[in-house]
Structure formats: C-alpha cells, structure tokens
Amino acid sequence: MREKVLEEKHVGYVLGPPGTGKSTAAMVFALAVDRTRWDVIWIHVEGKILKCVHMSGQERKTGTIDIAKLTALLESINAQNCLVLVDGWTYTESRGDLEGTCFLWYTSANVPGEKRLVFICSVASRGKSSADFEYDWKILEHEVWSWTLDEYLDAINDKEFFNNVLPKLDATSNNTSSTNAMQQAMKKRRKSQSDDPFDNRAFLLETKYHYAGGSCRCMFLYTTAEVIRQLNRAIEMLPDYSTATLSSGSRSPLIVNRLFALFESHTSTGVIAPLISRYTAIQIGIKTGPDEIKHFFFKYREFANPAFSGWMLEMAFFISLRHGGLEIFDESNNIVDKWEQATVVDSDGVPELKNDGPVWIRPLQWNQGGYDAIMVCKQTRFVRMVQITCASTHTFRIDYFYSWLKKLSETNGSFNVDKLEIVFVVAKDSLQNFTISNATGQGLLEAFGWEKNTEISRVRIVGMRGLISDFKL
Structure with missing residues (x-):
C-alpha cells in the first residue's frame, strides 16, 4: 500500500x-x-x-x-x-x-x-x-490468499502468540464429540512428548484446521463450536445446492463468501477457490449428492494433494452411501459389489441401533485412527469395518478395530457378531499397487474368528470411484 x-x-x-x-x-x-x-x-x-x-x-x-x-x-x-x-x-x-x-x-x-x-x-x-x-x-x-497449513504453523511457532490463541485451538475437546476419543488421541500422540501444549502445537492446529481451513479468523478468533455454528448457518444460506450455484465459485453474488478459500493458481492464470475447509466440503457434499459435487471439485483438481485427495475420497464414500449406494471394484476394474444406500449416523461411539437393517456409522472425530466407517446389521449379526485411504501403503492397526467391537459388546443393544469383515477401500485406479505394510495387535480378533497372524490375509481390499480421477465432463 x-x-x-x-x-x-x-x-x-x-x-x-x-x-x-x-x-x-x-x-x-x-x-x-x-x-x-x-x-x-x-x-x-x-x-x-x-x-x-x-x-x-x-x-x-x-x-x-x-x-x-x-x-x-x-x-x-x-x-x-x-x-x-x-x-x-x-x-x-x-x-x-x-x-x-x-x-x-x-x-x-x-x-x-x-x-x-x-x-x-x-x-x-x-x-x-x-x-x-x-x-x-x-x-x-x-x-490476499487464504492461509495454508504451513503458514499457520509458522505463526504459532511464536510462543507468545501461541499462548494467546491456545483457547481457540480446542477441536480436541469439541463438544460435537460424544466421547473422549479426541483426548485419548492426544494422549497417544504425547507418549514420547511433554505435556506442554506448545510442544503439541502442530497436532492442536491440524485438528482445528479440519473445521477452520483457510480462515485465520476461524482458526484464531473463534472456538471450534462457534466455527461449526457459523459454517452451518452459511451453508443453510446457500440459495440451493445445485451444480450451477456451486460451480459459480467464490466470485458469484449467489455464494456466501465465507464458505470459500482463495489461492493463487500455480499451473494456470488466475486463482482457484476450493471450499474453505474439509468440514464445509463434507457438509455441502452430503446435501448435494455425488454428481453435483463432482462438477465442483473437477474445477479445482489442480489444488489436489495427498491430504486433499484423501478426504475427498472419504467424502465420496459417504455421499454415495447417502445417495444411491456405493459401487465396489476389483483390480480388473470390474464392479463386484454394491453397498446399498443406507442410513448414516455420526458417532464416535456405538449409537443406539434402533433399526434391524444396515446402519453406517461415521466417526465424528475426523482423524480417527484405524477405521473411517462401520456398517452394523443387527438382523444378520454382521459388522463391516472400513478404512478409506488414498495412500499406496497402509498399516493395519487392529487395536482400533477391536476397541470399537469391545464398545459394541458393552452396549445395551449389543449382539454376538457372527460375521466380521474388515475392508480397505482405495481409489480404484490405485488398487493394483496398494499393499498393507504391517499389522499391530495380532490376536485381538480371535473371538470373532480371525486367527492370530492371519489378519492381513483376511482383509478385503477393494476400489471405489473418486471425486476427481473418475470424473468425465
């Protein structure tokens, strides 16, 4: 100036x-x-x-x-x-x-x-x-571009500034979680670290980033609960959830500007404007359905990176389950199964299972270890636990899966699990090269018919369509 x-x-x-x-x-x-x-x-x-x-x-x-x-x-x-x-x-x-x-x-x-x-x-x-x-x-x-994760990390390296904004980096104790799962995650991350919040600043920041995204005001001025309320209100203000409205992007007078970030394009002239945060994208994606949200994300595919692609795959998974069902592919790109449209419940624990039919559970904790989705069918005594990933290799943390199954056995509506299926879902184009690198917690699933040291061979690995890689204009 x-x-x-x-x-x-x-x-x-x-x-x-x-x-x-x-x-x-x-x-x-x-x-x-x-x-x-x-x-x-x-x-x-x-x-x-x-x-x-x-x-x-x-x-x-x-x-x-x-x-x-x-x-x-x-x-x-x-x-x-x-x-x-x-x-x-x-x-x-x-x-x-x-x-x-x-x-x-x-x-x-x-x-x-x-x-x-x-x-x-x-x-x-x-x-x-x-x-x-x-x-x-x-x-x-x-x-003025929206903030990147690296820029946030640079800012909180100043200890005085970090201490001033620490009360707002509260996503690990967010009231939207029905359990203390996030606090437990913090403890696991701190096993070889001090209890000083400054030493754990990256984890605190990354957890809040799920909600605040590129808005430093949301990151440093408001609590997580306040950010969620503001974003939900802004989403409800959208005139509709049509392709035309979403595709108009942040420069449209029809769009609520605080729902969009703004970044400089590194591969073309102009700017790119993805949705402000992962939380916002998931909420809008659920309301629009898979076809509409694909049009939107196809415009901003150059912004994709491994983390961005990973949560988009997860979003595509849940959008499909809510809107028509999810097609499952094998390594030869053949459709081998379809998981039918079903109710999706958001919960970090075991929700009340009123319906005897299939119910999908999506963890509220966005960085939940081990599994990303669970299907429960009381009628057939069937539990399917799903890990969604865009990585080429992944570890199998059996203890996370066992922990949830133990919670299930302790609820009022518990039942004996006759069939347990654990599935790793990857983008179908990456299916041939995907491997499970190692497993931890072998033997924990023996009560469910999974013999110790055979767990990796029992895991089902399948593919699904992504939001960008499989989209054609």
Missing part, C-alpha cells in the same frame, strides 16, 4: 474471502503512515452505518454516521493530504452509494491537497467494471 497507493497514486482494492487478515494488515499500514504529512480516515462498514476514525497528528476522533452524511464529512477534512480506507466494502447494491461518494471526493477539484483511496473488500471480486474507468483512475487490485 505504501508503494502503490501513497507513492504511485493508485486507487487500491484489497480483495479476498473474509477472515484472511485484510483489515488487520490495512490497519497496521494506516497506523504506520506519517501523520505529520497525512490525515488518515478509517471507515468501517456495518450495513448502512459507517464507523469512522479520523487520525490527524496525535489527535484521534471517532464516531458513527450514515452514508448520506459521508460527503460532508470528507469535505470537512482540512488537511493538506488525506488517506481514506474503506473497510468492509462489497459489490452489493447497498454499497454502491458508498463507493460513488468516495470517488466523488477523490476526483473533486474543490477538495485541495493530495488524496488517496483504498477499499478493503470482503469479497474475492469487485464484479463487472469499466476498463476505461480502471485505466483513468489507476485502479489496482491486490488479492
């Missing part, structure tokens, strides 16, 4: 999704401006009310006005040079008067001195604009 706005006299538009730190960065700039040379006016937009701060030398004045009185305020500033920053601007109709008023002041010959103008936007795009207008007034856009 110092170079492009103050020195080169551009009108600045700082763009990006909410919660990326645009306003904070702009405020740091505003406070650092030499106020012996510049008066600074900060205008924060809240609906039709403007909260204004006027900084002149060592003096600071604050107040609230409506848009109709903004012209009078700007023209009353008796300063040689004036910098105006408008925080919270969007392209909606209600903001049109605000932008127009600021430009009338900026272009007015009746207001003496040097003038500078910056809009800090809560959107990824300004919408349609005139090329001539952009050229004449030296409009310059700057995009």
